Amino acid sequence: MVKVADLVDKLNASVICGKDDLNQGINFGFASDLMSDVLTLDTDNLLLITGLNNLQTIRTSEMSDISFILFVRDKKVSQEMKDLACENNITLIECGYSMFKACSILCEMGLEPVY
Amino acid sequence: MKFTFFIEGENFSKAGTASSEVKKILKQLNVDPKIIKRTVVSLYEAEVNVVAHAFEGNMNVEIFPDKIVVRIEDKGPGIPDIDKAMEKGFSTATPKVREMGFGAGMGLPNIKKNSDEMNISSKVNVGTKLEIVNYLK
Numbered sequence: 744m745v746k747v748a749d750l751v752d753k754l755n756a757s758v759i760c761g762k763d764d765l766n767q768g769i770n771f772g773f774a775s776d777l778m779s780d781v782l783t784l785d786t787d788n789l790l791l792i793t794g795l796n797n798l799q800t801i802r803t804s805e806m807s808d809i810s811f812i813l814f815v816r817d818k819k820v821s822q823e824m825k826d827l828a829c830e831n832n833i834t835l836i837e838c839g840y841s842m843f844k845a846c847s848i849l850c851e852m853g854l855e856p857v858y
Numbered sequence: 859m860k861f862t863f864f865i866e867g868e869n870f871s872k873a874g875t876a877s878s879e880v881k882k883i884l885k886q887l888n889v890d891p892k893i894i895k896r897t898v899v900s901l902y903e904a905e906v907n908v909v910a911h912a913f914e915g916n917m918n919v920e921i922f923p924d925k926i927v928v929r930i931e932d933k934g935p936g937i938p939d940i941d942k943a944m945e946k947g948f949s950t951a952t953p954k955v956r957e958m959g960f961g962a963g964m965g966l967p968n969i970k971k972n973s974d975e976m977n978i979s980s981k982v983n984v985g986t987k988l989e990i991v992n993y994l995k
Contacts, residue, residue, distance in 0.1 A: 776959060777959055777960075777962055778958070778959030778960055779959065779960050779961070779962040779963075779964040779965065779968070780962065780964070781959075782899050782902070782903060782964070782968055783964060783968055783971070795959045797870075797958060797959070798870070798871055798873075798874075799870065799873060799874065799906075799958045799959055799960070800959065802873065802874035802877075802878070802902065803874075803902070803959070805874070805878060805881070806874070806877060806878075806881070806895070806898045806899050806902040807895065807899060808891070808895050823871070
């Protein structure tokens with residue numbers, strides 16, 4: 744299990760919304776820019792790692808009960824995305840690292856793959 | 859309980875609003891979170907399909923004590939070969955749809971996986987009717 748505050752620190756990342764949830768622990772990570780794949784997951788307590796920064800990333804997470812999204816490759820969250828995420832208690836994190844680098848750090852920290 | 863939501867074709871900024879409303883209603887009714895997730899994932903896939911492929915559509919939701927029945931009907935090009943559309947990986951999505959993170963040919967198979975009953979019928983150049991039933995107990 745990885746604490747949100749620790750991964751934010753290790754990835755040199757910024758929390759865009761959901762700052763109250765930083766002491767929570769996350770068990771699993773799933774990296775994808777394809778929301779169709781994300782929608783097939785049954786896993787709880789998951790961090791979505793993605794470079795897809797549009798409203799459907801937030802909607803997909805809302806439907807899939809994903810509470811934490813890490814945007815990699817320096818992708819920026821729009822105000823619309825932030826509003827929708829806040830409304831649904833989803834924590835958004837931005838990070839400048841590539842998806843590969845972010846995933847390798849998260850894996851070393853103990854975040855587990857879904858499959 | 860009956861609800862109807864309008865779905866606008868090609869408007870990706872609104873895609874998911876109907877499914878989101880259904881999720882809020884099911885939460886208020888204290889439905890098991892696992893059943894809520896299965897239901898709203900299948901509704902969201904269906905809603906995105908209407909936005910991606912049709913001109914417009916409606917999501918009609920009926921909630922009974924033991925089940926939720928959702929009928930999604932659209933006006934659009936229809937599906938010429940439903941068996942083919944049910945195959946994982948088959949897609950006719952446009953580049954715009956793919957940019958939004960969809961169009962991998964996973965939608966209909968995932969709806970089937972997340973519903974207890976699924977019925978689909980379609981007429982080319984008229985539209986598609988999809989019925990999803992999930993039992994609440």
